[in-house]
Amino acid sequence: MLIHWKPEKESHIPIFRQIVSHFEEGIKGFEYRTYSRLPSQRELSKLFDVNRSTIALAMDELKALGLIVTNGKGGTRVAELPDGVRSFNWSDYVEGSMYYPNREIIQTINNLDFDDHIIKLSSGAAMPESFKIAKLDQLIKEAAQTTLTLDYTEPKGLLSLRAVLSEHLSSIGIKAKPEEILVVNGALQAIQLIALGLLQTGSTAFIEKPSYLYSLNILKSFRMNKKGIACDVHGIKPSALYKAISRNHHSMLYTIPNYQNPTGRVMPIDRRKKILEVCEELNIPILEDDVYRELWIDEPPPPPLKSMERGGQVLYIGSVSKHLSPGLRIGWIVGPESVMNRLSDIKMQVDYGASTLSQIVTELWFKSDYRETALNEIRSKLKNRRNAAIAALDKYMADLGTWKKPKGGFYIWIDLNKQISEAQLFQKAIDAGVLIYPGHVYGTDEGSAIRISYSSESEERIEEGIRILSNIIRNL
Ligand SMILES: Cc1ncc(COP(=O)(O)O)c(C=O)c1O
Structure with missing residues (x-):
């Protein structure tokens, strides 16, 4: 019996439980065939680097589950399982697919x-x-009364929502027509659509070091790279960015200028201008993730990079997840119409649009007179x-x-x-x-x-x- 597995020592799941689950899945899923012989407890203890007593505990449990049998000489084999206990072995499919699991x-x-x-x-x-403060229950009730049918929405999302988003964006200095806005299922989907629709295998995203993007496997799953750029108290160092960017047309800068995840840092206006200059000079687009903008405590943050750009080089992401409700799953991307057309076409292929009910609730939220x-x-x-x-x-x-x-x-x-x-x-x-x-x-x-x-x-x-x-x- 070949075993290419080891228990995860740092997991919160007890080791013996991990061992039981591993063999249970392997036996029920045909990976470990009926009558095949398990290594001895001494060998397993060496292989898994755990105490003999942990192995003994796991073996007792597997025996009690009827998954293994021991013979008089101390050998342990996979038991013959009754019909219906065996299940199809999905592990090759699950482990072999292109999308990486979360760590x-x-x-x-x-x-x-x-x-x-x-x-x-x-x-x-x-x-x-936030749910209560924003009177979300009332908004949901109102939304249910507003809509006669819960149909699919336009490819870029409900036009009336994009119209209020357009107004909201102008209040932070971003001029965007409804055609330049795409409603998405949260900012996370925005990142995914942008990677899928605008980058290529081998593309590089330049990101702050540390950054939220390091915690995701989106780029890795699409065989794209992340390159961390050194930061100081004001965010990305322009000189480090300049040095790192190759003139690769399929690179992009991803930045979280406000209350950055994970450092909480805000990029001051001068630094924003410098970063824009560098990216303009080196001709790479910027993905500005501004999901925390509304959550200022001491003073409002500086204007978005998007409001200071000259040639439509910045794609801007917003979301209601951080100040209203993550469960609505509503976010938006703002950028040139041709780019939004491309991304909305992909979104139509992925899910036909964000929840219509959530979009109406979000529209009512932006229209409410008590929002501020x-x-x-x-x-x-x-x-x-x-x-x-x-x-x-x-x-x-x-x-x-x-x-x-x-x-x-x-x-x-x-x-x-x-x-x-x-x-x-x-x-x-x-x-x-x-x-x-x-x-x-x-x-x-x-x-x-x-x-x-x-x-x-x-x-x-x-x-x-x-x-x-x-x-x-x-x-x-
Ligand atoms: C910087 C950043 N972007 C995007 C997201 C995802 O937000 P959403 O719930 O809108 O998908 C998070 C969530 O933690 C985040 O910190």
Whole structure:
């Protein structure tokens, strides 16, 4: 029996449970054939680099499940399974397809995000209270009364929504006709459509280091590359960008200028102008991801790069996920009409458009007369949480790391003073009931760092989470 698998030591799933699941899937899925002999417990313990007692526990469980049998001489074989227990072996298909799975750590976070007991210093979603503050229930009721049929919408999304988005965009300095706007299923789909529709195999996306894009496998799945560009407190260093960009026509700069994920940093206006100049000179397009724009706390952020461009070189992404509701799955891309035509054609092939109901709700939100008041209430709540997080960091972690107070958004990036195992910290934090993102998820390769978020928890729980975290770091 050939075994090309090892348990994931850093997973929160106990090792013995991983071993049981592995053999259960393998046996039920024909990978391990009936009567085939399992390696001895000693060999398995060596192969998996775990204690004999862990193997013995797993074998007992597999025996109890009727999946293996032992003979008198101590040999262990795959049992003959009754009809109906065997299932088709999908593993070649699942593992061989072109789309990469999320890294295990991201899958773990995605699952634990729904565990009510854990303190989520991880969330990238709108504050849970936003739903109520924005009177989303009323908007949904109104939307249900507005629409007679829930038909598909125009290829670029509901025209009436694009018309209000056009008005909204002009308030932040972006002139865009409805034909230059494409409604998408959240900003994530915007990134995916742009990669699919405008880049090629081998294309390179230049990105901030660290960046949200490092946590996604979209580009890798399409056989495209990511190249991290050095940053300072103002964001991407223009000189580093200049140096890194080859005159490759199928490159693109991806940037998050406001309350960057994961550093929380804002790119000042001068830096925005310089970055635009570099990209204009070297003729590469910019993808400006501005999903956090509404979440300013101290002062509104500088105007978007899109509002300062000259030749339509910037594609601009917005979303309601961070200030209203991620579950609506509504975002938008703004760019030249020919580009939007191309992307909307792909979107039609992928899903025939975003949810019509969500689009109507979003339109009503943008038209509501209380939108600005609601946003101010959201900002003020966010400010309390940000302040609570900073106060707790000052109280518990001053000797453990450094950070900057973000001027908006959700995230605080903490550079730890000592080099520790981020994987160990992640796991120990989960064991102690706190969920965080380790820095390496965002592409850091030097030092140790973590990203914490203050969007989803009360001030008390934020403090408690940071206190627990500080104890773990101190003892690592
Ligand atoms: C920078 C950035 N872009 C896009 C997204 C995805 O947003 P959406 O929910 O609109 O797809 C996120 C979510 O964390 C993000 O941080």
